[in-house]
Amino acid sequence: MDLHPTVSIVGAGPAGFALAADLQSRGTSVLLYSHPTRRRHADHVESNGHLRASGILEGSTELRVTSDMAEIVAFSLVIILTVPSTGQETVLQELKKFDLRKYAIIAIPGNLFSLIADMEVGCVFETNLSPYSCRMEQGGLTVMGKKELIFIAALQRDLDPAVYETIESIFPTELKWCSSIIEVCLSNVNGVFHPLMMLMNAGRIESTAGDFLLYRDGLTPAVANAMVAIDRVRIAIGEAFGLSLKSSVDISNECYGQSFTDFVDLAQNSPPHNRLMAPSDIQNRNISEDVPDLLVPWCCLAEKLEIDASPIKAVIMLAEMTTGVNYMETGRNLQRLHLENVSREELIERFSPVLGKLVNSTLSTSRL
Ligand SMILES: NC(=O)C1=CN([C@@H]2O[C@H](COP(=O)(O)OP(=O)(O)OC[C@H]3O[C@@H](n4cnc5c(N)ncnc54)[C@H](O)[C@@H]3O)[C@@H](O)[C@H]2O)C=CC1
Numbered sequence: 001m002d003l004h005p006t007v008s009i010v011g012a013g014p015a016g017f018a019l020a021a022d023l024q025s026r027g028t029s030v031l032l033y034s035h036p037t038r039r040r041h042a043d044h045v046e047s048n049g050h051l052r053a054s055g056i057l058e059g060s061t062e063l064r065v066t067s068d069m070a071e072i073v074a075f076s077l078v079i080i081l082t083v084p085s086t087g088q089e090t091v092l093q094e095l096k097k098f099d100l101r102k103y104a105i106i107a108i109p110g111n112l113f114s115l116i117a118d119m120e121v122g123c124v125f126e127t128n129l130s131p132y133s134c135r136m137e138q139g140g141l142t143v144m145g146k147k148e149l150i151f152i153a154a155l156q157r158d159l160d161p162a163v164y165e166t167i168e169s170i171f172p173t174e175l176k177w178c179s180s181i182i183e184v185c186l187s188n189v190n191g192v193f194h195p196l197m198m199l200m201n202a203g204r205i206e207s208t209a210g211d212f213l214l215y216r217d218g219l220t221p222a223v224a225n226a227m228v229a230i231d232r233v234r235i236a237i238g239e240a241f242g243l244s245l246k247s248s249v250d251i252s253n254e255c256y257g258q259s260f261t262d263f264v265d266l267a268q269n270s271p272p273h274n275r276l277m278a279p280s281d282i283q284n285r286n287i288s289e290d291v292p293d294l295l296v297p298w299c300c301l302a303e304k305l306e307i308d309a310s311p312i313k314a315v316i317m318l319a320e321m322t323t324g325v326n327y328m329e330t331g332r333n334l335q336r337l338h339l340e341n342v343s344r345e346e347l348i349e350r351f352s353p354v355l356g357k358l359v360n361s362t363l364s365t366s367r368l
C-alpha cells in the first residue's frame, strides 16, 4: 500500500511543527492535530496564517491544523505522535474511537508508549528523541539543530521488511533500527540530561525565571558527575538485556554527528544545545515528562533486574520532594507498563536481542 505522500502529526508544539514543516518541504502533505485544550501554538500559527521558521529550517510554511481526530484518521494511514509522553494517554483516548488496524503509529519519543497503548494498531514504532532541537514563541519556530539519525524500534518483531522501508521513506532523518522498544527507551538521553540539570539548578531557575542557558551555564562539572552516575545505571540495565549501550554523550554524538568528549564539552560547545534557554519554572517537561516516563521505568526495570538503582531513585525522590508529585505512582511503573507479573527471566527473554521471541501483546501485526 502506498502511504505517500501524507502524514498525520498529533502534537502541535515545537517538535510537531518542525517535523511538519520539514516533511512538507520534502513534498509530503501534512495535517497537524492539536488537542482542543492545548492550542496555544496552533492558535498563533493559525492567526499568523502560516508558520515562520528560522535557524536550521528557514522560511514560511502554510500548515493545516485540526482539533478533530476524525480528520487526522481520514487524512493518512501514518500517524506520528509528537506530544510529550505525558500527553500520549490523552490522545490515545481520542484515537481509540477509531479502527486503526491498518495504521502505523510512530511515537516521537516513545518512552514505552507501546506498552501502555491498550488498543489494536497495525504497527507501533517508538523513537528515542525528536529529530529537532527547537523552541516556539508567538507562532515562530526556531530550530537549533537537526539530528542526522534517531533510534527507532517496533513493538512487533515479525514485520514485513517493506514496512521498515516505508517508515524509512517517511522520516526526514536516517533511522537506526534497535532490537526492542526497551533499547530505544534506554537511548532517550533526555532522562540523563534533563532532570538533573533542572533539579541542580532549581534555585537559579526560580530566581531568574529561567534567564540563563540551561546546558551551557547549567551543566557544569558537578552536574556532569551526577549524570555519569545515572548513566552507569542506564548502561547496566542495557547489559542485563544483552545490550551494549553507548554513553549518553556518545548517543547524542551519534544522533547529531558530533564528537564531544564529555557532558561539559557537549553543553559548552554543541550548537543544538548551548543556545537553549532554561525553562521559566520547574513544572516543565524536563521534569514532568522525563522523571515519570523515563526515570521511573528505568528505576523499576533496574530493580526487577536486581541492579542497584539508587542513583536514579535519588533523583526521582528529589523531584518528588521538589514538586510534591508522587512520580513513582503516577509514572510508567511496572504496573502501568503491564510488566508487574513478568519474572526477571521472562522480561529479559521478551526484550533481549538474541533470545527475544515475538511479543505477546494486544497489538496485531497486520501489514501496512
Ligand atoms: N523541542 C525539542 O527540542 C525536543 C523535544 N523532544 C521531545 O519531543 C516531544 C515534543 O516536544 P515539544 O514539541 O517541545 O513539546 P511540548 O511540551 O511543547 O508539547 C508539544 C505539544 O503537545 C501537546 N500536548 C502537550 N501536553 C499534552 C497533553 N497532556 N494532552 C494533549 N496534548 C498535549 C500540545 O499541543 C503541545 O503544544 C517531547 O516528548 C519532547 O521531550 C525531544 C528532543 C528535543
Ligand SMILES: O=C(CO)COP(=O)(O)O
Binding pocket: 129, 130, 132, 133, 134, 145, 190, 272, 273, 276
Ligand atoms: O536536542 C536535544 C535533545 O534531543 C536537546 O533538546 P531539549 O533539551 O529541548 O530536549
